[in-house]
Structure formats: C-alpha cells, structure tokens
Amino acid sequence: MQGLVFWLIYPILWLISILPFRIFYIVSDMVFILVYHVIGYRRKTVRDNLELVFPEKSESEIKQIRKKFYRHMCDMFLEMIKSISISEKEIEKRFTFTNVEYLRKLESLDKSLVVMLGHYASYEWINALQLYGLKYRTYGIYKKIKNKQFDDLAKRIRGRFGGTLITTNKTTEVILKNREKGILGNYAMIADQSPKLSRARTWVNFMGIKVPVFEGSDRLARKMDMAVVYLHVEKVGRGYYQATLKPITEDAPNEPKHAITRKFVEYLEEQIYNKPEYYLWTHKRWKHRNESIPKNAEIIN
Template sequence: MQRLVFWLVYPFLWLISILPFRLFYLFSDLVFLVVFYLVGYRRKTVFENLQLAFPQKSGTELKKIRKDFYRHMVDMFLEMIKSLSISNEELKKRFKFTNIEEIQKIRNMNKSILLACGHYASYEWMNALQLYGLDYKGFGVYKKVKNRYFDQLAKDIRGRYDGVLISTTRATKVITENERKGIRGVYAMIADQSPKISRAKAWTNFMGVNVPVFLGLEHLSRSQDMVVVYLHVQKIKRGYYEASFKTISYEPAKEPQFFITRNYFDKLEEQIKQEPRYYLWTHKRWKHRNASMSRDAVIIKD
C-alpha cells in the first residue's frame, strides 16, 4: 500500500516541481485558498498559539498574521517539492549565505558544527550550503517519515547535494561515532520541537510561556566539543532567502550550564517577534504549558 500511494502521488509532485516559478507561485496561491478557506487546516490551533505568544495584540492583528502565515507556509511546503528539480544555480541564487567565512573559520579549527535551526522562514533549501565547496559533510537530523518510499525520497533530495539525513533516534549514535573517527561535519538540527511530557527534563520560557525543551544541543556540543551556530534565516521576498551564521559558542563545555539552550531560544524568539508570520504556528509547541513538571526537571531561566 505504501508503494501504491507513493507512485500515485509522485508524478503530481514532479509536475509541480518543474513548473516555471511564475506558474509555481500562482499554483501556491490556489493551494492557499483551499488550505485556508476550504479546509481550514489547524486555523484554531494557529490562532490559539498566536494569542499565547502575543497577548498584547488585537484579534484583528492576530488574524492578519495568521493569514500571512498560511501564505508563507504553503509557499514553503511547495518549495520543498521544488527541490526535486531545482538546479544548483537556481537554488544558490534563491537561498544565499551572507557570511560563509564563519563556517570556514570553524573548519580551520578542525571542529564539527551543530547548526541550530528553528521552524522559521525556510529550512527546506538550506542544503544550498553544500554548494559552497566547503570541506564538510552535511547532515540533517530529521523525524523519519512513516511511508518508507517518501522517506527515501527525502533522503534522495538531500543526496543531490551530498547531504545525509539522520533520524532523530540515531543522531546521537551517528554523531558520536563520526567524531570518534575524526569525520567533521555540519549537523543541522531543528531544536524548537516539544518533547513528550514523559521525557520532559528541562523547561524554559519561550514567547512568554513556560514549556519543556530538548537538551540535545546542550549535551552533544559539550560531550563532543562541537561548535554551536544559530542559522538566522530571513525571507527577503517571495522565493528568496538569506541566511547568516551566528555562533553561540566555540567552546560549549566552558559555558555556564544551559547557556547554549537559552541562547538558542533567545535568538529564535527575537526573529519571531520581528516577523511572526514566518514561524510555523501549526505545530502544537505550547501544548504542555499547563503540565506538571517531574521532580527531577530543571527550569532554565532567562
């Protein structure tokens, strides 16, 4: 059944991916109308999240942000499909890195990088980094897709740029083994997800709300002596992005406890407050805000 679903859907994905950009974004406009007005996909969740994050804004303001967000979300989802056929030259033109020298500086230190990303602007085209000729292997830590054929498709897309996807369940093992072998890499991790409440061992303030957080950046960077860099992505205009590297720490083991985690959320929060329409408001990031913390849980203060 998984194979059948894949082969029924894949031809349509390919046709979408080869549309000229003008038609591509016209198609995105049509999909937006369906998703926002007809389907109403998670509209209530998005509005509730915005109310939590921006209690000072009026209902009219929040509704405008919500509508702008859906336009962006549909664009970004389709841009992921565009990755099936986009040329290297076009990708590099549409997703630019402004200070690539920072990555080269870290490479010269003979250290690997934990590239801390958020669900902000675009994280689908950041594999353009592999087109800059850096002496680094690129890895993306991701949540495995249930359909194994679509999961393989995601890996193949990244493979076009010599990148490798690692499932979240294998990330620590793979990174540790690579470091032991002296294989230096850039590991992109989206670190703002919500852990299961049974595994919530750390909480912090995110957009004014106390929520559980993952500590993967903290633990891996300290144990493996990896540099932590925040990927600051901005949407310049429709279909065009600029990314800059903001180093959080060159030597995480020497930082105060939870410095890495708090600094990451501070940088992400700053971007969200500036342009809230580009954050992924459909995920239930604040769903555990009223849950009780376990006795051994820690609170990471601002």
C-alpha cells in the same frame, strides 16, 4: 499499500516541481485558498497560539498575521516539492548565506559543528550550504518518515547537493563513527520541537510561556566538544531566503549549564517577535504549558 500511495502521488509532485516559478507560485496561491478558506487547516490552533504569545495584539492584528502565515506556509510546502528538481544554479540564487567565511573559520578549529535552527522562515534549502566549497559535509537530523518510499525520496533530495539525512535515534552513533574516522561535519538540528511530557526534563520560558524543551543539541555539543551556531534565516522575497550563521559558542564544554539552549531560544524569539508570520504556528509548541512541572525537572531562567 504504501508503495501504491507513493506512486500515485509522486508523479503529481514531480510535475509541480518542474513548473516555472511564475506558474509555481500561482499553484501555491490556489493551495492557500484551499487550505485557509476551504479546509481551514488548524486555523483554531494557529489563532490560539498567536493569542497566547501576543496577548497585546488586537483581533484584527492576529487575523492579519494568521493570513500572512498561511500564505508563507503554502509557499514553504510547495518549495519542499520544488526540491525534487531544483537546479544548483537556482538554489544558490534563492537560498544565500551572508557569512560563509565565518563557517570556514570554524572549520579551521578542527571540530564538528552543531547548526541549531527553529521552525522559522525556511530550512528546506539549507543544503545549498554544500555548494560553497566547504570542507565539511552537511548532515540534517530528521524524524524518519513511516512511508519508506517517501523517506527514500527525502534522502535523495538531500543527497542531490551532497547533504545527508540522519534519523534522530542514530545521530550520536553516526557522529561517533564519523569522529573515529576523522570525518568532521555540520549537523543541522531543528531544536524547538516539543518533547513528550514523559521526557520533559528541562523547561524554559519561550515567548513568555513556560514549556519543556529538548536539550539534545546542547548536550551533544558539550559531550563531543562541538562548536555551535544558530541559523538565522530571513525571507527576503517570495522564494528567496538569506541565512546568517550567528555564533553561540566555540567552546561548548566550558559553557555554563543550559547556556547554549538559552541562547538558541533568545535568537529564535527575536526573529518571531520581529516577523511572526514566518514561524510555524500550526506546530503545537505550547501544548504542555498547563501541565505540572516534574519535581526533578530543571528550569532555565
């Protein structure tokens, strides 16, 4: 059944992916009308999230941010589809890195790198990093897709420019095996996911609201002596993104406890406050805010 669903949907996705960008974004505009005005996908969730973290903003300001967000979200979703067929030349033009020389400097340290990022702007075309002639391979940490065919498609898309996907439960195993073989890599991890309450061992003030946070990137960097950077992505035009690698630490084992996580949160908050329309507000990031914090939990100040 899963295979049937894939083969019914994939031809449509492929046809959308090969559209010229001018027509491609007309399709995105049509999807926006459907998602925002007709279906109203998670509009209440988005409104509630925005009102929660921006209590000082008026109703009209919240509506304006919400509408801009949905336009961006539809673009980003369609750009994921575009990844099926986008050329190297096109992706190099549309997702640029401002300071690749800093990454080359980190490569000279002979240690792997954790690239921390949030659900902000776009992370879909980060595999463009492989086109800069770097020594390290780029790995993306992701949650496995239940439909095997779509999961295989995601891997093929990432592999087109030399990137590799690793499922969350295999991350440590793969990094250890790579280290044993002398293989160093850039491991990209989306770090603003909301953990299950049963695993909420660390809490932090995020956008003024106390919520649980994953510290996998922090712990992994400390344990394996990996350098850590934040991927600061800005949307500079429709279909155009600019990424800057901002330093967090080159010496993770000697950082104060939780310092890596705290710096990541600060960088992400700064971006959201500056241009909130590019954060993924459909994500229920604050769903545990009213839960009791476990007695054995640690709170990052």
